[in-house]
Amino acid sequence: MLSTLKNAWYAAAYSHEISDAPLARTLIEQKIVLFRGSDGTLGMIANRCPHRFASLSAGRQIDDTLECPYHGLRFNRQGECVFNPHSKNHGPLRAADIRSWPIMERYGIVWFWPGDPARADPTALPTIDFLEKPDEYAVVRGMLHVRGHYELVVDNLLDLSHAAFIHPQFSGGNYTPEQLLAATKQKLERRERSIVNHRLRSGLGPSSAHVRLFGMDPNVPVNTDTTMTWHPPAMLDFAVGSWEVDKPWETGVHIPQLHFITPETEFTSHYFFVNGRNRRQDEPEIDQAMLDFFDLAFARQDEPMIEMVQANMGEISDINELNPILLPTDAAPVSARRMLAALIESEHAANDAPVASLEKVVAAM
Numbered sequence: 370m371l372s373t374l375k376n377a378w379y380a381a382a383y384s385h386e387i388s389d390a391p392l393a394r395t396l397i398e399q400k401i402v403l404f405r406g407s408d409g410t411l412g413m414i415a416n417r418c419p420h421r422f423a424s425l426s427a428g429r430q431i432d433d434t435l436e437c438p439y440h441g442l443r444f445n446r447q448g449e450c451v452f453n454p455h456s457k458n459h460g461p462l463r464a465a466d467i468r469s470w471p472i473m474e475r476y477g478i479v480w481f482w483p484g485d486p487a488r489a490d491p492t493a494l495p496t497i498d499f500l501e502k503p504d505e506y507a508v509v510r511g512m513l514h515v516r517g518h519y520e521l522v523v524d525n526l527l528d529l530s531h532a533a534f535i536h537p538q539f540s541g542g543n544y545t546p547e548q549l550l551a552a553t554k555q556k557l558e559r560r561e562r563s564i565v566n567h568r569l570r571s572g573l574g575p576s577s578a579h580v581r582l583f584g585m586d587p588n589v590p591v592n593t594d595t596t597m598t599w600h601p602p603a604m605l606d607f608a609v610g611s612w613e614v615d616k617p618w619e620t621g622v623h624i625p626q627l628h629f630i631t632p633e634t635e636f637t638s639h640y641f642f643v644n645g646r647n648r649r650q651d652e653p654e655i656d657q658a659m660l661d662f663f664d665l666a667f668a669r670q671d672e673p674m675i676e677m678v679q680a681n682m683g684e685i686s687d688i689n690e691l692n693p694i695l696l697p698t699d700a701a702p703v704s705a706r707r708m709l710a711a712l713i714e715s716e717h718a719a720n721d722a723p724v725a726s727l728e729k730v731v732a733a734m
Contacts, residue, residue, distance in 0.1 A: 412446020
């Protein structure tokens, strides 16, 4: 069974994915459709007509509504059936209203709230520093479909010790995994509602991306920061940068990243990523080079490994049910899993709490 935190923001799509045509997607086991009204404002509603269950995404968009392709009922961005061609006055059909979700757009991303609509607070979305500074960082965006449980993707990102083994291109083949691990200091910080896995490597040369794309000298020792901050349920703010030893952080080449994972089903996930850079910002060829670089790392190295892990887990989605052994490098993913489990349990407990009777409420007034 898919277990998720409900009262939180998840990514549904990139803003540019929804233009003139509606976008259908499965998010947290719900078939949804996103579409814009005439003023550009987005709506996200269930992608199933309640009459004969046709997909609304297959119908026409008429003004601010989607028309069911089967019998012509029309639904607005709030999921209300506002037009019934089979009635005399063609008016609304309240019995046909369907679910809608609170959504907002920020950072070029469409976010949705699957929990209590009254609690959909825009300030609950963490602030991502580099995306607040469009003049300082150029960005490229990508998306990947992962055949694995969403927490396996989070595990992969929070334990970057794997990079020395499955991402050899990062070091340009100049160092062994043992050298990379020995030069890296790691410190785990547990905050009230986040986990920070600080990782700083010193004394080795910069990564191959820093060398090939940004001209750093492979033979000059640098400090390299690969610190990952996890925000529940599955948002990761990734600091990536290198600067010469004994020089300030500001002199370095920085490639900050945002990774966010939305479950599709219990065993599949949508993996969105936004990558910034503070050098060569206005060069389209660098945009493509960055996308190619991350396609190799994410699509051709990380995803097959996560898929292999999920396949070996069979029909189990929670890796803890299989009693895996733990290494020191597992501290961050284990801490994140425990925090998320506690948040989900607390949410369930609040939802299951008995509601006071009207008589008790009145008596207490």
